[in-house]
Amino acid sequence: MINHIIIPTLGRMDNQVTYNSLPDKYKDITKFVVQTHEFAEMNKRYAGKVLELPSEINRIAPTREWIFNEFKDTRHIVFDDDLEFVVKEPNPESTPKWLSRKFTEKDFDDAFSLINNWMDEGIAFGGMLPVWVIPDISQWPIRENQRMMTNWFFDGPRIPRDLEWNRVQAAEDFDINLQLLTRGFKNRQSAKYMVTCSATNAPGGCSTWRTLEVHNEAQIMLQKLWPDFVKIREKEVTSGPWKGHIKLATTIQHKKAYESSQSNSLEEFFG
Numbered sequence: 001m002i003n004h005i006i007i008p009t010l011g012r013m014d015n016q017v018t019y020n021s022l023p024d025k026y027k028d029i030t031k032f033v034v035q036t037h038e039f040a041e042m043n044k045r046y047a048g049k050v051l052e053l054p055s056e057i058n059r060i061a062p063t064r065e066w067i068f069n070e071f072k073d074t075r076h077i078v079f080d081d082d083l084e085f086v087v088k089e090p091n092p093e094s095t096p097k098w099l100s101r102k103f104t105e106k107d108f109d110d111a112f113s114l115i116n117n118w119m120d121e122g123i124a125f126g127g128m129l130p131v132w133v134i135p136d137i138s139q140w141p142i143r144e145n146q147r148m149m150t151n152w153f154f155d156g157p158r159i160p161r162d163l164e165w166n167r168v169q170a171a172e173d174f175d176i177n178l179q180l181l182t183r184g185f186k187n188r189q190s191a192k193y194m195v196t197c198s199a200t201n202a203p204g205g206c207s208t209w210r211t212l213e214v215h216n217e218a219q220i221m222l223q224k225l226w227p228d229f230v231k232i233r234e235k236e237v238t239s240g241p242w243k244g245h246i247k248l249a250t251t252i253q254h255k256k257a258y259e260s261s262q263s264n265s266l267e268e269f270f271g
Contacts, residue, residue: 002112003074005030008063009081013042018083023105033067061172065165072156075119080150082198086131098135111193115153118188124158126188127151128195141192145258148177148187150197170218178226184261212242219248229253
């Protein structure tokens with residue numbers, strides 16, 4: 001059973017898209033995590049549901065580390081604060097190819113039950129695909145060992161305690177994913193139960209400190225840490241606050257990263 005839903009949030013006290021999308025019974029197990037300067041006002045709005053970060057934490061990477069350490073003994077989900085939830089299914093009438101609709105309460109029940117079942121099977125982490133991922137009937141309704149962002153579930157007791165959460169600011173989610181994959185932890189994502197999210201660097205959240213330069217430096221750092229699995233390319237931004245600018249993007253070989261852990265295990269087994 002999922003014990004907690006956690007939403008780290010910044011600069012969006014009156015625009016809680018993810019929380020407002022949840023049915024009441026899931027709001028009951030949801031906590032917000034906020035920086036010190038927002039705690040008092042946020043607690044007025046959501047009394048008893050708000051956790052205050054230590055005063056020295058003002059970036060997302062240490063925030064994610066703090067959340068994990070607080071909830072590491074539980075099964076929990078961490079959602080970005082700007083998500084809406086969409087069901088995507090093949091159209092039996094063939095045109096259009098895919099049908100999409102917003103979650104009902106039953107869809108939330110089914111999605112969270114599915115995640116619980118995955119954890120029962122031994123899948124320690126994963127999530128729901130963002131809707132901008134191109135649908136692929138051969139990888140529906142489940143994908144494995146792919147990019148993770150915007151939402152994560154963790155079977156806390158199974159996750160290693162020595163992950164390095166803080167070494168790549170603004171790309172910590174990619175780094176954590178690769179750390180887990182290369183240790184032999186398979187990720188699993190739903191291609192049926194999906195999420196929408198706002199444009200990169202939309203007002204609030206990481207936009208308060210993540211400049212284009214910070215973003216690009218993070219991609220370079222990620223490539224240096226994972227040269228066997230990460231390649232960098234230039235990409236023109238077509239929407240959002242960075243529209244028209246060139247940013248660095250990464251191509252990450254997640255399946256290769258996971259497979260490397262299996263090769264290492266075999267080598268150790270045979271000596």
